[in-house]
Amino acid sequence: MLRAIVYTSNTGYTEEYAKLLGEETRLPVYSLADAGKRLEPGSEIIYLGWIMAGTVKGYPKAAKLFRVSAVCGVGMGKTGSQISELRKANNIPESLPVFTAQGGFSLGKLRGVYWLMMKLMSMTVGKNLAAKTDRTPDENDMLELMQSGGSRVKRENLKALLEWYGSGAEKPNEAV
Ligand SMILES: Cc1cc2nc3c(=O)[nH]c(=O)nc-3n(C[C@H](O)[C@H](O)[C@H](O)COP(=O)(O)O)c2cc1C
Missing domain, CATH: 3.40.50.360 (Flavodoxin domain)
Known part of the structure; x- marks a missing residue:
């Protein structure tokens, strides 16, 4: 059970x-x-x-x-x-x-290596997504989450x- x-x-x-x-x-x-x-x-x-x-x-x-x-x-x-x-x-x-x-x-809640990993990720993946002109609604959501954070x-x-x-x-x- x-x-x-x-x-x-x-x-x-x-x-x-x-x-x-x-x-x-x-x-x-x-x-x-x-x-x-x-x-x-x-x-x-x-x-x-x-x-x-x-x-x-x-x-x-x-x-x-x-x-x-x-x-x-x-x-x-x-x-x-x-x-x-x-x-x-x-x-x-x-x-x-x-x-x-x-x-x-929320980047602000991360510390140490986790902060660094996500900082790098938002710089790479985030940048690529931001540059994309034909973003899907899911990609828009991911970009928004990476740039502004949130729940x-x-x-x-x-x-x-x-x-x-x-x-x-x-x-x-x-x-x-
Ligand atoms: C270092 C790191 C790697 C992550 N890798 C992934 C991933 O592979 N896939 C994903 O969907 N989210 C990934 N995330 C996002 C977290 O899973 C997400 O922020 C989650 O809501 C954190 O839950 P928690 O608040 O309980 O810690 C990653 C986050 C960090 C900090």
């Missing part, structure tokens, strides 16, 4: 999604750092991690400690994008559902994950 939602967040967007998901499912929500103390090893969880250069942060540790029944990566990209790439880069088995939700971006966290971005949860996962209140 699903016990909890466990997350890793750097600047807070993944944490927001974990809390929204907690409200919707009534499952308790723990950061991965706390989850080791709060949950039995091998407990069944939904794992949410922020996306860094195509990897879901914390997934290897979460998969080692717990039984992960679904993964949700939170990145700058559009909700539902990058799923097959994430599965591949993180060695997530085909049997495990993977979702993505668009988080947000794209919305409850509806969890729709696919909630549908999966509603369709089969055992609910906490069904226990006993």
